Amino acid sequence: MNLTNAEILSNQPISERYCHMEIAITGWSVADVKPGQFFHIRTIDAYSPLLRRPFSIYRINEEDNTLEFLYLVKGVGTKVMAKRMPKEHLDIFGPLGNTFTFREGSSGILLIARGVGIATLSALAFDAGKKGIPCYAILSARTKDDILIEKELTAAGIKTFPVTDEDGSSDPLLVRKLAEEIIKMQQIDSVYTCGSRRLAILTKDIGEQHQLFAEIALEENMGCAMGACYACVCDIQDEDEIRSIRVCQEGPVLPLKKVIL
Ligand SMILES: Cc1cc2nc3c(=O)[nH]c(=O)nc-3n(C[C@H](O)[C@H](O)[C@H](O)COP(=O)(O)OP(=O)(O)OC[C@H]3O[C@@H](n4cnc5c(N)ncnc54)[C@H](O)[C@@H]3O)c2cc1C
Numbered sequence: 001m002n003l004t005n006a007e008i009l010s011n012q013p014i015s016e017r018y019c020h021m022e023i024a025i026t027g028w029s030v031a032d033v034k035p036g037q038f039f040h041i042r043t044i045d046a047y048s049p050l051l052r053r054p055f056s057i058y059r060i061n062e063e064d065n066t067l068e069f070l071y072l073v074k075g076v077g078t079k080v081m082a083k084r085m086p087k088e089h090l091d092i093f094g095p096l097g098n099t100f101t102f103r104e105g106s107s108g109i110l111l112i113a114r115g116v117g118i119a120t121l122s123a124l125a126f127d128a129g130k131k132g133i134p135c136y137a138i139l140s141a142r143t144k145d146d147i148l149i150e151k152e153l154t155a156a157g158i159k160t161f162p163v164t165d166e167d168g169s170s171d172p173l174l175v176r177k178l179a180e181e182i183i184k185m186q187q188i189d190s191v192y193t194c195g196s197r198r199l200a201i202l203t204k205d206i207g208e209q210h211q212l213f214a215e216i217a218l219e220e221n222m223g224c225a226m227g228a229c230y231a232c233v234c235d236i237q238d239e240d241e242i243r244s245i246r247v248c249q250e251g252p253v254l255p256l257k258k259v260i261l
Contacts, residue, residue, distance in 0.1 A: 039095060
């Protein structure tokens with residue numbers, strides 16, 4: 001885990017609501033960063049907003065030791081982050097949290113993401129591409145404009161299935177049908193989700209029905225991200241017991257069957 005002043009290489013909007021940022025790391029290798037992990041970022045070098053904000057790694061570039069983030073411009077922190085300029089320094093803390101796991105000898109994985117949830121799942125998708133594991137991604141969003149990084153995923157050999165609210169294709173019944181077709185046709189043995197409670201419920205159900213290995217990346221609001229403040233507590237079902245966990249300590253990736261949705 002490192003506290004780093006990274007150099008911002010680029011930071012620009014990729015659609016009306018989303019931005020992409022690339023930063024250069026010096027002093028340690030990004031090879032140590034794993035899909036699913038996140039960084040706690042000081043969005044601006046000022047007292048307000050005081051709290052850092054957590055962001056998953058969208059892409060890990062070992063060749064030039066850079067990291068990329070995709071983020072939704074939402075509240076006070078991301079609004080100031082969107083104004084940060086190339087050559088400025090970004091105070092980042094991490095990598096934090098656990099990582100996604102691949103089932104041993106996986107024959108194919110399916111990602112079910114809503115909105116910027118694909119930012120969290122994409123590092124896993126690129127890793128699957130490198131390992132030669134077939135990867136399929138259902139990308140759900142409000143509008144066509146909100147479907148993120150489809151081109152980048154396709155270029156990495158990932159088959160994408162965009163669905164939107166505007167044309168009605170993101171309806172859970174239709175997404176379920178689509179997911180079941182992919183699972184049956186493509187020998188999917190693992191499924192991963194992020195970005196929507198409704199899709200997580202659907203994914204959990206499909207996972208249980210088809211006996212798939214299933215994981216979720218949770219996005220609880222965080223304060224310290226070090227386990228001290230208990231801002232990110234959620235309940236999980238552990239065997240017969242319901243237990244509270246801190247997402248920053250035991251997550252953000254959890255077995256989907258354990259998460260109470
Ligand atoms: C592990 C993880 C990974 C994530 N990855 C991504 C990602 O890759 N891309 C992405 O777009 N989003 C991601 N998110 C969500 C992202 O962190 C939030 O969207 C972001 O924090 C919003 O910040 P904001 O300042 O714009 O919004 P705000 O709504 O202003 O603030 C967000 C939260 O910060 C806290 N906060 C703010 N101000 C205060 C205050 N004064 N006192 C106490 N608490 C306060 C609150 O919990 C608040 O809800 C991730 C979240 C987690 C947990």
